[in-house]
Amino acid sequence: MNKFHFWWRYLRHKTPWDTNITPPEIVALADRLPVGTALDLGCGTGTNVIYLAQRGWRALGVDFVPSAIHAARRKARKAGVEAFAHFRVGDVSKLGWLDETSAYVPFSFVMDIGCLHALTEAGQRAYAAHLARLTERGATYALYTHQRREQTHFGFTEAYVTALFQPAFEVISATLGTDTNSGRSSAWYELRRC
Numbered sequence: 001m002n003k004f005h006f007w008w009r010y011l012r013h014k015t016p017w018d019t020n021i022t023p024p025e026i027v028a029l030a031d032r033l034p035v036g037t038a039l040d041l042g043c044g045t046g047t048n049v050i051y052l053a054q055r056g057w058r059a060l061g062v063d064f065v066p067s068a069i070h071a072a073r074r075k076a077r078k079a080g081v082e083a084f085a086h087f088r089v090g091d092v093s094k095l096g097w098l099d100e101t102s103a104y105v106p107f108s109f110v111m112d113i114g115c116l117h118a119l120t121e122a123g124q125r126a127y128a129a130h131l132a133r134l135t136e137r138g139a140t141y142a143l144y145t146h147q148r149r150e151q152t153h154f155g156f157t158e159a160y161v162t163a164l165f166q167p168a169f170e171v172i173s174a175t176l177g178t179d180t181n182s183g184r185s186s187a188w189y190e191l192r193r194c
């Protein structure tokens with residue numbers, strides 16, 4: 001799905017994912033993990049970056065739709081966490097601008113809620129290479145994505161996710177479910193940086 005698709009959806013407020021609610025899976029990870037630096041890839045209007053910043057994390061969100069990033073910055077200001085929650089307009093498969101000169105790098109926690117499956121295969125490979133480059137050993141990567149079923153051609157299998165992030169990451173868990181917005185099969189993955 002290209003940038004225009006998402007740009008149009010934010011413009012028309014056709015963004016059912018934008019609930020302002022942090023998913024329980026992220027809440028549980030934020031409770032479990034030591035406070036550190038976090039990256040949200042495809043952060044939308046920043047709900048989860050702000051949630052982490054409110055709990056002492058330094059968090060960065062990246063999304064390629066400018067209006068989503070503007071909304072995220074407004075929300076962070078309103079929540080009083082703009083010193084800990086930063087946002088940048090950018091493509092998650094082109095993160096070359098983000099390197100060790102950034103105070104955030106390496107990240108100890110990265111999340112992606114519904115972004116990776118929107119990329120082309122080449123984009124997914126570039127994204128995975130950046131993720132390996134930008135994370136510390138032992139870092140956690142939480143991924144929510146559409147899950148491919150045998151009869152469909154959309155979404156990922158666990159084998160695909162495993163192969164995409166190898167050898168830098170190992171899959172710790174995969175929890176299958178159903179996406180409440182689309183009715184499609186979905187999965188939460190937790191991966192660990194080797």
Ligand SMILES: C[S@@+](CC[C@H](N)C(=O)[O-])C[C@H]1O[C@@H](n2cnc3c(N)ncnc32)[C@H](O)[C@@H]1O
Nearest residue numbers: 006017042043044063064065091092113114115
């Ligand atoms: C399903 S929405 C989820 C947004 C957010 N993670 C949430 O849970 O509210 C997917 C997001 O990924 C963003 N996105 C998709 N492809 C992207 C890309 N190549 N680079 C940056 N952002 C992208 C879209 O603009 C959109 O905000």
